Amino acid sequence: DIQLTQSPSSLSASIGDRVTITCQASQDISNYLNWYQQKAGEAPKLLIYDVSNLETGVPSRFSGSGSGTDFTFTITSLRPEDIATYYCQQYENLPLTFGGGTKVDIK
Amino acid sequence: QVLLVQSGAEVKKPGASVKISCKASGYTFISHAIHWVRQAPGQRPEWMGWINLAYGNTKYSQKFQGRLSLTRDTSASTAYMELSSLRSEDTALYYCARGSLEVPAGAFDIGGQGTMVTVSS
Numbered sequence: 001d002i003q004l005t006q007s008p009s010s011l012s013a014s015i016g017d018r019v020t021i022t023c024q025a026s027q028d029i030s031n032y033l034n035w036y037q038q039k040a041g042e043a044p045k046l047l048i049y050d051v052s053n054l055e056t057g058v059p060s061r062f063s064g065s066g067s068g069t070d071f072t073f074t075i076t077s078l079r080p081e082d083i084a085t086y087y088c089q090q091y092e093n094l095p096l097t098f099g100g101g102t103k104v105d106i107k
Numbered sequence: 108q109v110l111l112v113q114s115g116a117e118v119k120k121p122g123a124s125v126k127i128s129c130k131a132s133g134y135t136f137i138s139h140a141i142h143w144v145r146q147a148p149g150q151r152p153e154w155m156g157w158i159n160l161a162y163g164n165t166k167y168s169q170k171f172q173g174r175l176s177l178t179r180d181t182s183a184s185t186a187y188m189e190l191s192s193l194r195s196e197d198t199a200l201y202y203c204a205r206g207s208l209e210v211p212a213g214a215f216d217i218g219g220q221g222t223m224v225t226v227s228s
Contacts, residue, residue: 043218091213
């Protein structure tokens with residue numbers, strides 16, 4: 001199975017801060033990488049697919065970049081409603097796998 | 108409004124089976140795949156498999172091969188997940204999730220509310 005390593009596992013930031021999360025794959029996954037937001041008690045919500053494509057309705061403060069094995073997810077200006085855990089997920093190979101998650105809260 | 112509504116919480120004994128339903132509304136049922144994902148408390152999501160609702164073909168994670176069955180009833184706009192030979196490690200929150208249009212086999216855009224399955228003797 002393809003392993004995804006996310007860092008950091010948690011972070012605290014102030015409203016308006018830029019937040020960056022990285023995701024490293026155990027092998028080349030091309031651009032088959034998605035990002036999800038999960039709030040407590042809810043299913044993961046797709047934010048970005050294929051590295052950098054914003055899902056319909058997702059605010060433009062969310063963005064993604066990268067290719068191959070190294071990927072980055074950015075929130076350009078953190079808002080209170082962004083408090084959640086964020087996961088990367090690959091679909092280069094089955095099974096689909098997720099990173100360990102990054103818990104984002106307000107400083 | 109797109110909704111996936113799952114059946115209620117289950118408590119099962121080791122060795123038993125559980126079958127969870129996922130009723131879709133607000134969109135054309137067969138136009139999207141359905142994925143099943145589970146999440147143990149404090150753990151990352153774990154993908155179990157997906158079903159093409161138009162044709163009924165499935166893909167399962169090797170981890171669940173032989174224990175997992177995904178089916179659907181198109182007339183009822185409902186997908187089902189059945190997991191057999193339950194063990195304590197299967198205790199988790201189980202989600203159905205709609206495959207995205209852009210990446211139907213690789214991403215999911217809407218999830219159900221989750222069904223808690225507890226396996227305990």
